[in-house]
Amino acid sequence: MPAPSKVVTACLVVIGNEILSGRTQDANLAYIAKWLNERGVRLMEARVIPDIEATIVTTVNECRAKFDYVFTTGGIGPTHDDITAASIAKAFGVPLVRRDEAVELMRKFYGDANLSEARLRMAHTPEGAEFIENPISRAPGFRVENVFVMAGVPLIMQGMLESISHIIVGGEPVRSCAVWAHTPESIVAKGIAEIQNRYDGVDIGSYPFYRDGRTGTTLIARSTDTETLEKVQAELIEVIRAAGGEPHLGDATDLKPGT
C-alpha cells in the first residue's frame, strides 16, 4: 500500500455491456470519486468496458500497473454474463477457486434449498483473494493486491466500499472551494488563467451553467493546502467583481432551482 505522503491515485473500471449500450446510466463513478476524494485518493481515470474476458484482462493489467488502486464494478452476479471473477483470476495468472467461507455466508443468507449452482458462482474468487464484505446480500466482493472487485448494483457497491474503508490509505485529502456568478466564463477567463499561472499546486476549473434563463460560471479551486485555497478564493472573487459580476460562494449546480 502506498505511503501517505505522495499523491495516491486510483482508476475505476466499470464492467458492463448495459452501460455501453446506454441502457443503464452509471451511478457509481461520481459516488466512488467523492468517496475517494474524502480519503485523499485521486480518481485519475475511469474506463467503461464490455463483458469480454480479453478486454477485462488487458484493462485491469494495464490499470493496476499504472495506478495505486484499481476498483472494478459489475459482473460478479450469478449469471453467464458475470465473468469478472474469472477474468481477474486470468489477469493475475491464478486459478479461480470456490471458497468455503463464501459458500457458508450464502448458505446462511439464502438457505440450503436456495443455494443453486448459479448462486454458487458468486462463491468463487481468484486464488489468494481477500473477501470484501457485502452487508446487503452477502455474496462478497474481493481484493487481489491493489485491485478491488465490487458489485455493480449501487447499494451493494456502496456497502462494499464501507467494508474496505479501513484498507484504503490516501494522501492528503484534496480540499476545494467554489465561487459562482452570473458572468459568462469568457469574461473572467483571462483573470482566472493568470491566477492559475501563479499557483502551481492549485487546480482551477471553470464550469459554465444556464440557470433561470441566465448564463453563469462556477469556478472551483482544488488543493491539499487550505491556506493557499483561501488566497485563491479571494482572488477569484476579485476577478469576478472586476468584471462587474456579483460573486457568490458555492457551486451553482448545488443550489435549488429558483434560488
Added chain:
Amino acid sequence: MPAPSKVVTACLVVIGNEILSGRTQDANLAYIAKWLNERGVRLMEARVIPDIEATIVTTVNECRAKFDYVFTTGGIGPTHDDITAASIAKAFGVPLVRRDEAVELMRKFYGDANLSEARLRMAHTPEGAEFIENPISRAPGFRVENVFVMAGVPLIMQGMLESISHIIVGGEPVRSCAVWAHTPESIVAKGIAEIQNRYDGVDIGSYPFYRDGRTGTTLIARSTDTETLEKVQAELIEVIRAAGGEPHLGDATDLKPGT
C-alpha cells in the same frame, strides 16, 4: 470510413476533471451510446480522463488506432482548462491554428464587442480539421480523421451529434428485445446460459432489479438479426415460465413506478 458490412466500433473519451472529482454526473455516455446503436455503431469502450495534455494525447492516439470512430466530449470552451483542441493537435502532430471561418461564425453570434481573446480560443482547431457545426452557441467542434471532438455541455453535444449524423457510417444496427419477470436471476441463470450457448451472434444480458419491494430480472438479447432475436425471445419466455415466473415483454427499468 469503414465499410458497412463489418462491425463498426466506437470509443468515447470524456475529458474533464469535473467528472473525475464527482462534481458533475456524466450525461453524455448513455446518450451517445443509444445514438450510435441506432446507426449500427457499437460503443466498445469509454474512458474518462483528466484535463492533462499528456493523458489526452496518449488516450486519443491509443483509441483512434483501436476503434473505427473516436468521440471526445469536453474541454473546448474559452478558459485556461479547455485544452482539448491543443492536445488533439499534438496527438496528430499538427499545429493548432486559428480558423477565420470560426471567427466569423462567432463574430455574428457574439457581436464584435464581445469577441474576447478568451472566446477566440474556441476558433482554434488542429490544422486540416473539419468543423462540426454547433447549432446552439456557434463555437464549433471539429473532426480530424476518425476523431470527433465535441463540447461537454449535453445540449451542445447533442446538437453537434446531429450535425455529423450524415458522416457516421455504421454496420447493421443492433436490435434488442427485453423480457422481465419477478424471478430472481439465479433461478433462470442456468436456462439462460444454455440459450446463450446455442446462439453465437446473440448477446444475452441478465440484469437484476428491486421493484416495489420485490426482486426480479430483466433479460435483454441483442443481435443484428431480427428473426433469431424472435426465437431467442420465445425461449427466454419459456425459461421464465418453466421457473414458475410470469414473463412480461420490455425492460422493467423502463416501467413507471407502481405499474
